[in-house]
Structures are given as structure tokens and as C-alpha cells.
Amino acid sequence: MTARILVILGMAASSLYGQNILRSPTYFEMVPGAYELQSTSPRFSTTAKIDAQLEIERIQGNTGYIVPPKNGVTLFKNSSPKSSIDVAGRLYSNSIIELFEIEYRTTYQNPDTTWKFSHEVWYKIFINGQVYFTDFRVHELxxxxxxxxxxxxxxxxxxxxxxxxxxxxxxxxxxxxxxxxxxxxxxxxxxxxxxxxxxxxxxxxxxxxxxxxxxxxxxxxxxxxxxxxxxxxxxxxxxxxxxxx
The missing domain is CATH 2.40.128 (Lipocalin)
Incomplete structure (x- = not known):
């Protein structure tokens, strides 16, 4: 994937380590409050299970890893989930991923907490050839x-x-x-x-x-x-x- 600069839906985009990086123009404008992760939110619970990927052709710049908590992470069909229709399934095991895109949307600031900042950041990933979206932080390799x-x-x-x-x-x-x-x-x-x-x-x-x-x-x-x-x-x-x- 070659480096490039784009404008997509009003967001600056580039390519870094093989994945697209999108950043909202208002990303660093602090919004009062705290962000709730959608991938760990109980309102998106599901019985559909997603199998972890354990095989890969080779390790590349956009090869990543995801480590769900014990109760798993919900993966979505898109990056703006509203209801259960947007849920793809739940991943319970550590998995290899191919990281295609990172979208930095919003930074929240809550002065009443020890760690004052939280972020809405979405990842577009591939697991076993399927496309998923998550706001759960992934690992680099x-x-x-x-x-x-x-x-x-x-x-x-x-x-x-x-x-x-x-x-x-x-x-x-x-x-x-x-x-x-x-x-x-x-x-x-x-x-x-x-x-x-x-x-x-x-x-x-x-x-x-x-x-x-x-x-x-x-x-x-x-x-x-x-x-x-x-x-x-x-x-x-x-x-x-x-x-x-």
C-alpha cells in the first residue's frame, strides 16, 4: 500500500505502516464527558461467536493482534453501530488481525476523573478474510x-x-x-x-x-x-x- 493523502468525508487521511489513517478535523477539540467503548458495551451483547485467526501468510507492517477481555469484545459490521442489526459477533480469543484503517474521531475530557481523557477511535480490521469494525484498542506486532x-x-x-x-x-x-x-x-x-x-x-x-x-x-x-x-x-x-x- 503506497503512501497517500486523501480527503474522505471531511477527514484527513494518509497511509502509515500499511493502513489508512483518518483523523477528524475536530479530533483535538475537547468534548466534555467520557467516551463509552461500544465493543465492550452490554447493550451490544450477542450469542454469535467469531473465530480467532491463528494463521497468516507472513508478518507485515499492518499485521496486528487483538486481546479481548474474558467476556469478549463485540465486532461490528460498520463503525457507527446503532442497534443489534449492526453487530457481526463477539470475539473471545486472542487473534491475529490485518489492520486496514484507523479512524480518530473525538477526544473527550472529564476533569472529574484521574485519567481525564478518553477517545473515540475506530479500527477497520480483517479476521479470517472478513471485515469487522471495533473501537477496542488493538496491539501492534x-x-x-x-x-x-x-x-x-x-x-x-x-x-x-x-x-x-x-x-x-x-x-x-x-x-x-x-x-x-x-x-x-x-x-x-x-x-x-x-x-x-x-x-x-x-x-x-x-x-x-x-x-x-x-x-x-x-x-x-x-x-x-x-x-x-x-x-x-x-x-x-x-x-x-x-x-x-
């Missing part, structure tokens, strides 16, 4: 590495949680370590560490600095070291399990 001895690709998934009125600028958190088995058809997710015992708490944590170390050892295992503001995670992946040191 970064640091993809090949482990030849184990015929695996591995990656980190995390959310950029942002700060103040910035929805997803900086402060990556909720890290998962993922391992994919190489097959004739591509990659199959075979391991998810679940959320690592690691709090980054760094606004400017960057993957291309000394804040992390990934090193393939002589036995083919992967040594992992992540450094946050005060916390750190050190572990070893042996092709089957991730051991914290």
Missing part, C-alpha cells in the same frame, strides 16, 4: 525475528497506550511474546505468552535503541531483555516455552 533452528518466526505484540490527550503516542504496555510455526502455507500461531510481567512506563521507549536486546544463542534459543523506566523483563525462548530469568 513488532520485532519479528526468524529462528531457523525451530522453524519459527517470533514477535512482540503491545499497545501504545498514549498520554494526556494523545491516544496512542508512546507508552507501550501489555506486551505479549508470540511464536509462529512455519508451514508450507505460511505461519501458524502456536504460542502466546499472555501478558508479560513487565511494565514499561516509558514515553519514548523505542525498538531501535538499547531498551531491548534479542539475541540468538549458540543452541538456537532466543535471549530476550526488555528495559523499561524502572522495570525489566529477561527471559529465554527455547522453541517451546518462555522462561523468565
Amino acid at each position: 513488532e520485532m519479528a525475528r526468524q529462528l531457523p533452528k525451530f522453524s519459527q518466526d517470533v514477535a512482540l505484540a503491545f499497545q501504545d497506550t498514549g498520554y494526556d490527550y494523545f491516544y496512542d503516542n508512546g507508552y507501550p504496555e501489555h506486551f505479549h511474546f508470540l511464536a509462529f510455526k512455519k508451514t508450507a502455507g505460511g505461519l501458524v500461531l502456536e504460542f502466546d505468552s499472555q501478558e508479560l510481567d513487565f511494565k514499561c512506563d516509558c514515553e519514548f521507549w523505542e525498538l531501535d535503541t538499547d531498551t531491548y536486546e534479542w539475541k540468538i544463542l549458540d543452541n538456537g534459543s532466543l535471549f530476550i531483555k526488555l528495559d523499561g523506566y524502572k522495570d525489566s523483563f529477561v527471559g529465554t525462548w527455547d522453541g517451546r516455552s518462555l522462561t523468565k530469568e
Whole structure:
């Protein structure tokens, strides 16, 4: 997908890491109140279940991950749901996604809460070839590495949680370590560490600095070291399990 600048429905649009970015001209104009996530709202409950995607041809710039809470997230047929007719189903398991579009709509400010800002941001995603919409924050996939001895690709998934009125600028958190088995058809997710015992708490944590170390050892295992503001995670992946040191 090539970079481009568009105007769609009065919203500025561009392409970043393979997905379209739409931003309302009034996105940074603070609206009093707080935003309620539609994907976790009880008024959109449904018995229709959406199966997680566990296979992918290859990890690309727009490959993402979604980690629903225990009671799942509702995915929609469009990004302006009004009733049950707009509901596609509910996703209960962690899933690979293809992130096609991010739409930044509104920023809310509530001075009566500790975290004063909330945001209406919608994602257009593909799961198993089907298009869905959600306002539930998704994970990025970064640091993809090949482990030849184990015929695996591995990656980190995390959310950029942002700060103040910035929805997803900086402060990556909720890290998962993922391992994919190489097959004739591509990659199959075979391991998810679940959320690592690691709090980054760094606004400017960057993957291309000394804040992390990934090193393939002589036995083919992967040594992992992540450094946050005060916390750190050190572990070893042996092709089957991730051991914290």
C-alpha cells in the first residue's frame, strides 16, 4: 500500500505502516464527558461467536493482534453501530488481525476523573478474510525475528497506550511474546505468552535503541531483555516455552 493523502468525508487521511489513517478535523477539540467503548458495551451483547485467526501468510507492517477481555469484545459490521442489526459477533480469543484503517474521531475530557481523557477511535480490521469494525484498542506486532533452528518466526505484540490527550503516542504496555510455526502455507500461531510481567512506563521507549536486546544463542534459543523506566523483563525462548530469568 503506497503512501497517500486523501480527503474522505471531511477527514484527513494518509497511509502509515500499511493502513489508512483518518483523523477528524475536530479530533483535538475537547468534548466534555467520557467516551463509552461500544465493543465492550452490554447493550451490544450477542450469542454469535467469531473465530480467532491463528494463521497468516507472513508478518507485515499492518499485521496486528487483538486481546479481548474474558467476556469478549463485540465486532461490528460498520463503525457507527446503532442497534443489534449492526453487530457481526463477539470475539473471545486472542487473534491475529490485518489492520486496514484507523479512524480518530473525538477526544473527550472529564476533569472529574484521574485519567481525564478518553477517545473515540475506530479500527477497520480483517479476521479470517472478513471485515469487522471495533473501537477496542488493538496491539501492534513488532520485532519479528526468524529462528531457523525451530522453524519459527517470533514477535512482540503491545499497545501504545498514549498520554494526556494523545491516544496512542508512546507508552507501550501489555506486551505479549508470540511464536509462529512455519508451514508450507505460511505461519501458524502456536504460542502466546499472555501478558508479560513487565511494565514499561516509558514515553519514548523505542525498538531501535538499547531498551531491548534479542539475541540468538549458540543452541538456537532466543535471549530476550526488555528495559523499561524502572522495570525489566529477561527471559529465554527455547522453541517451546518462555522462561523468565
